[in-house]
Every structure is written in structure tokens, then in C-alpha cells.
Amino acid sequence: MSDIKPTLKQRFDRWMIRHGRVLVIGLPYLWLFLFFLVPFLIVLKISFATAQYAQPPYSALFQWVDEGVNIAINFGNYLFLLSDSLYISAYLNSIRIAAISTVITLLIGYPMAYGIARAKGSTRNLLLMLVILPFWTSFLIRVYAWIGILDREGLINAALMGLHIISEPLIIRQTEVAVYIGIVYTYLPFMILPLYSTLEKMDGSLLEAALDLGCKPWKAFATITLPLSLPGILAGSLLVFIPAVGEFVIPELLGGPNTLMIGRTLWNEFFSNRDWPIASSVAIAMLIFLVVPIMYFQHIQGKTEDPGK
């Protein structure tokens, strides 16, 4: 360009223009790669190892033996998972509990989201804040709150017995019902928010057009509102379903010893049995099941945030 030697600042600026982009992408990319993606590969690796009484408590997968790599892949962990009905039933239980809770959350959350979306200006903001507020308060404390309500000596039993409706306390805590209540309660905001945002964005004149063309209100809801809010339903359901499958705290605190869920199994394998390879294979097995919903979630997440589509 010119013969004059660029100053240090100019050089820096030029360098920034050329490489700044890479720098901005690089930092978060590297961090997430190292602390999010690589760990999964390690989990995968260790799931093929065998447990050892050592530090760390698993065998090495690769061993340098005589100018070559000896790979000791051990499928035993996975075979063990398949052979033991405990794991299989924990899986099926988790999926069933997560699915049922998701449906209940949807049934409670949809009318709420719809009501909020139809509310006027300041009321709407207030209602929205009321939905978000519990989401900010401690998750653990919200689960804990239900212990006092559902317990054998809890408030529900005290109230029902005080009113002489029942004579023997109901067993609610330490049942699956308590787990449903816990999941629905803690994940309800995650369902309401995406539903609200699709319902709020929906053009009100579409519903008016349907009414105008002779459609009765409930039918207009079924043929117009419901199909158009499908993205919100899907996003909300995935936001509830995926974490609920791996939920640990809720079944641990509200469920009984028989409420087996896979997150709880993983926790016990790791902390109680100290069997890291089995815990890893449980994690990988859970991940394999969740990979499709997670990728689908990412897909719709990308679609809603990409204004080009």
C-alpha cells in the first residue's frame, strides 16, 4: 500500500481486523470444547474400562506395550447394564416419569401461558414476572418445600385428618405421585415461557379470521392456535423432558426407595458403589437416549433465534 512503515498501533489494528474474528470465536469455542465436549469423550472412554481399587478407580484403556498400543476395550459394563433388570427398569421408569410429568406440565402450563399472552400490558408483565420469580429462587428449596406438605406428618395429611376426611395418613411422599408433583412444580416455568413467547407472537387477526369464516371459538383454537403454537409446545416439552429424565434431586427427596430413576442410579453407582466405569456407561446410555431430543431442541432453538428463517 504505502512505503511508510506502519506504526505499532496500525499494525495491531490490522492484525485485529484480520484475526480478531478468530479470536472472538476462539475463546468461547475452546472453553466449551475443553469443558463440555472433551469430558463426554472421556466418559465414553472410561465406560469401556474396568473398575479397579486404585486412584483413579478404573483401568487404563490404552497401554503402551512393545512399540504398539494395546487397547483394552471392555464391553462388560454395557453387557452388565443390559443383563441387570435394575438398570433397564430404571431407564424405563425415568422415561415414563419424565413423559408423564411433561404432559401434566403442558396441561397446566398451556392455559397459563395463553392467559398471560392474552392479558393486557402491565398485567401481562406482572404475571410474567410471577412465573419467572420462582425460577430464580432456589431449586433445592422449592423441592424441599414439598417435603413438608407431602410428608406422612405433612400439611396435607394434617389438614385432611383435621377435617376428618381421612382417619389414616395418606402416603404421598415417597411415591411416584410426589415425584410427578416435584417435577411439574419445578419445571413449570420452563414450559410456560417458550409457550408464552410463541403465543404472544401469534398474529391475533388469524384467530379473528377463523371466527370470521364461521369457525366456533374452540374449533378455531384447535385448528389455528394449537398448530401454530406447536414450536412452543415442543420447545417447552423438551426443556422439561430432557432434564427430567436425568433428574436426581426430586426422586431422591420426594420419591421413595422404589422410585428408581436413572439419574439416581448413576449417583449411587458413583458415590455409593464408587464404580466409575459403570457410572460412565450409565451416563453414556442415558446420553444415547437423549441425543435425539437434545439435537432436536438445538434445531428448534436455532430456528427461533435465526431471524433469516
Add this chain to the structure above:
Amino acid sequence: MSQGANQQDAQICVQTSQPWNDPDGVPFIRFEKVTKKFGDFYAVDDVSLDIYRHELFALLGGSGCGKTTLLRMLAGFEDPTEGKIYIDGVDMANVPPYERPTNMMFQSYALFPHMSVEKNVAFGLHQDGYSKSEIKERVADMLALVQMSKFATRKPHQLSGGQRQRVALARSLVKQPKVLLLDEPLGALDKKLREQTQFELVNIQEKLGTTFVMVTHDQEEAMTMASRIAVMNEGVIKQIGTPFELYEYPNSRFTANFLGQVNLIEGTLVDDDEKYAIIQSDDIGGEIYIDHAVQGHEGTTLWVALRPERLRLCTEKPENTTRNCFAGKVEDIGYLGGLSTYHVRLETGKRIRVSEPNTHRHNEPRYTWDDQVWVTWETGSASVLNQ
């Protein structure tokens, strides 16, 4: 349209072309002292209005004038706070939108994004439980009418603005409503397409004989299309009339200003005879002679409305008359192709707008900046407004 009733209707339409002037005419749509309040705000304030069968009636006004509210009350999306609305003699109170004999074409078109063009048009027929074959036939007919048959299987987002507009029209017409409501039907189209579509809409209306009630803010659109126009402002109807009546005989400064260009000259009535009137105006610096009686008290303030194209410019003071002739200087010239507008500054400081057609190609503009000119007009061209 094969229905016999429609053909009959069309014949009646031809017989009485101006039913609003017929004392025995029965209004098809009637607003009776209708008021609509949103909180403390009067969106529509005590409006009474009759619309006749086969009319293409336009509600014209700026944003927030209440025209859309009036239309939405007709469709049933809003309930009047007070007053009654009748369509074809039936009180519409407590009739929900889905049971009204009206269909609406929305400003946003409100096409269902998850349905194809065909499905959109068929939607209304499905609600009424027509047989599949009949729905198919009527949808096909309607799409042919709006020239959209080729696009039947497309989704709305695959269509251009003009195509969406046609689908919206087809969808609202396919149920053969007694009244078609159009909310800014051409608002989303560009100018060229809008002009073309205006005539197509009128042709379709004439073909089907359906009563159209249209809301628009575009005075040109209203004038081209409508049989009658109601000019609205702040929830009140200022004037109802044919485009001709509104343009030539405005009843207020508001209407005169709203439709077309106008020069408004303030003055005081000094002489009011049976055959003429004289208005003294400091605004223009002299007397204005009016060729008819004004019927007002002498001394009241009045406004004289003069359309720019009814004014004439001349370089010499006209000799044959001394009336209505004022001197000024050309300040601005706008060349619009078909005509030129001149802004003339009178000696009083008043600016007057005059437009002259450019009838010949080779003529130089007759006047240029700073030319001394006289502004004059025929005595019959002025309308006198008292509000």
C-alpha cells in the same frame, strides 16, 4: 356465481343505482347511534350510518379516526358500547362473528401460515359442512376468479404481497357473504400494483354484486373505488356522499382538506343576497364574490375553499372583471408531468396553490420564479364553508 338469488340481486342493483337518494330505499346495513369506548377514549362517537345493498362503501379517515373500529363492530370483533347495528334487518347484538353474514379481508391478510392456498380458501366452507366435492368446486372457481389457480398448493410464505392479497380476497368471498368487509385492502401493495388492483376489486364487486364495506386512509383509493364515502375524524362521521359530492361540495374544512388539495381562505360575510354573497377577507386582501346565497348571518366568519385546478394564472390583470382577482408572485414550481403546480405568494403573505395541466409537449412553462401574476377563478368554483 350460479345462485339465482345473486343474479336477481344484480338486476336490482342496475335498476336503482342510487338507493340512498330513494326515499323508499331500505338500508342493508344500519348503524344506529353507535358508540364505542375503550376506557375513557371514544373510538366511535354516536355514529348513525346507512349502507345499501350492492354498494362499495368506503370509510375514509386518518389513523385513529374510528373507521377500523366501526368495521370491526360490523364483523363482530368488538361490541358497541351503545347503539345498535343491523345487517339485512337483523339486530347483530349477541351474534358472534362466526354466525354473522359478513366476511372480512384483513389488513395483514391473516392467511393461515400452516395451510396451503387451497386450504385457506376452503377453510370457511369446511366450517359450514359442505360436501368435499362442492368445496373443491367452489374453491377452484374462486381461485380462477382471482387468477390464483396456479398457486393452489403453495403456502402463504411462498407468495408475493399481491398474490397474498388475492388469496385473502378469495378466502373472504368464497362463502358468498352478504357483506364483505375490507380493512385497508390494498395498503400493503406498492403504488402500481395498487392502482391495477383497485379496478380488479371493483370489477369483482360488480360481477358478484356483494356489498363491500371498505376502510382506507387513502383518499385516492376511496375516490376511485367507492360508490359512497364516509369521511371520519375523531370517532365522528364528518360527511357522507359520493366521491363527486365530497370533492365538489365539501361541508367542512376537514373534508375539503382531506380529499384532494384545497386553498382555504378565511373571511367575514359582509353581504348576503338571494343571488350572491360577498365575503371580506383579510387573508387574501380583498372581497370575494360568491355566485349564490350563503345563508348566514352577516359578520360570521366563513372559509372559501378553492381547488388548485379551478384557479387560473395570468400575467396581465384580466380586463373583463375586477372580481376575485388577486396579485402575487410565483414562489415555487412543481413539475409533475401531467400538470404543474405553482405556489403564489399574495401581497398579504398568503400562499395560494394553483395547478395547470401541461397540455402540450413543447411549450415552455408559462411562468417562472418571481413572475408577477394574477390569480383568478370563475365565481362558481368556490365553495363556502362555515366550519
Add this chain to the structure above:
Amino acid sequence: MNGKRSIFLMSALCFGFAFLYVPIMLVIIYSFNEGKLVTVWAGFSTKWYVELFRDDAMIDAAWNSLRIGLMSATLALAIGTPAGLVMSRFGRFRGRTMFSGMIAAPLVMPDVITGLSLLLLFVTMEQLVGWPAGRGMTTIVIAHTTFCAAYVAVVVQSRLSGMDTSIEEAAMDLGAKPTKIFFLITLPMILPALMAGWLLSFTLSLDDLVISSFVAGPGSTTLPMKVFSSVRLGVSPEINALATLIIIAISVLIIIASILVMRSERQRARQVQEDTGIPG
């Protein structure tokens, strides 16, 4: 016309909000209960709050949590902000799909998986490079930063995609360099999103039990871990008191924040109204 529908929606909202708030209210009420039993009201008392503040282990855990929260939220902002910027402003680049995947996945990934995988990473890293030596605050902060950064990225991204790019283009047109544009134009515009992201990260970090449990070491017990170990045994009035304090602190913070946001928005609306003379 829609009377029946609004009655239905109203009752759905009432039921929903009762469901959301009654349990929290009960915890608050019973934190002032004199007795130890949940079901029996033995009179008003603040003795459980006194007990709580005498519990040194609890106070230590609270300090740990606060320190971890502050560090993680700040780091998450540093990593999540460029990530959000990249997602909304950088268009296509090689590896974008993986990048967006790494941002979306932590939002839904079950905690047990994230916790386990991070722990195994730390163990492996210690074996290979000797860092981080053992587990403790550092590992918790890294773990929290990772999932909080994803939240920050989403918040920043959604704020940016709602904003007109022409403002940044105008700055470029007027001769500002990309770095300058970011600090002078983009950053001030996304400041509310950054504040929200930081606050969100802070509370998420403060709230996390499962991931911390996996990657914590001796001496780095966080508040949720301490709470969890005591509520496993059942209801404890001391925890009621702690819960009440947390709920009140967070509610006050959130309410102040939203009042500030609302007020500034209203002020802006009023200013626009005055400037243009158009009534709302």
C-alpha cells in the same frame, strides 16, 4: 363473546399461581414456627434464624457459594458474551453447527451427566498435566462457568438478534473499527442483557447441587450441598429459615431490577411521546 373462555383462563392462572406460590409461602410461614414439627403451629418465634446464624458449617458453606457464584458469573460473562455475539453477528463459519450445539446442549443436559463428565475430565487432566491439583473451588468454578456461559450466550444472542444491525453498520460507515464498535456501540446496547446474564449465572451457580457434588473436594462444600445433606433426613426448621432468607433476598433483588427496567422503559416511552407529540 369470550366470557366462558376468560373464566377458564382466569381459573387456570389462579390455580397455576397458587400451585407455584403456596409451597413457598408455607416454608416462609413455618420458618417462624416456635415448634419443630411442621404440622403444629406452636407460636411465633425467630429462634430458628438465631440457630441458623450460629451454625458455622452453614455460614462457611454460604461463603463458599457466594464466592463461587461471583467468580463463575463473571467468568461466564467473559465467555458467554463473545459466544452470543458470534452466534448472532458472525454469520456462517466452519464449525458453527458444533458451536451452536455446545451452547444449546448445556441448557438441557441432565446435571448428573455434566457433573460426572467434568469430574472425569478433571481427574484425567490431573493425571496428564497435573492441573487442577485435586478438586475444590477451582473445579467448581470451572464447572459452573461452563454451563452458565451457555445461558449468558443465549441471553446475549436473543438481545442482539432483536437489535438492528444498521446501528453497527452506521458506526462502521462513520469510520469506527470493529473492536471500537463493540466497546462503544454493541456493549452499551446489550448492557441490560449482560446484567441479566450475570444475575442469572450467579443464581444458577448459587443453586447448583448436583454438578458441585461431583466436582467438589474437601473444604469446598457449597450451601446447596449442606442443605441437601440436612433435608435428606426430612424437614428442618433451620432450613425453613434459610429458605426464607434466600427467597426474600432474591425476590427483593428481582423486584428492584424489574422496577428499574420498567421505569427506564416507561421514561423512554414518555420521552418519545413528548418528542414526537404523538399521544400513546
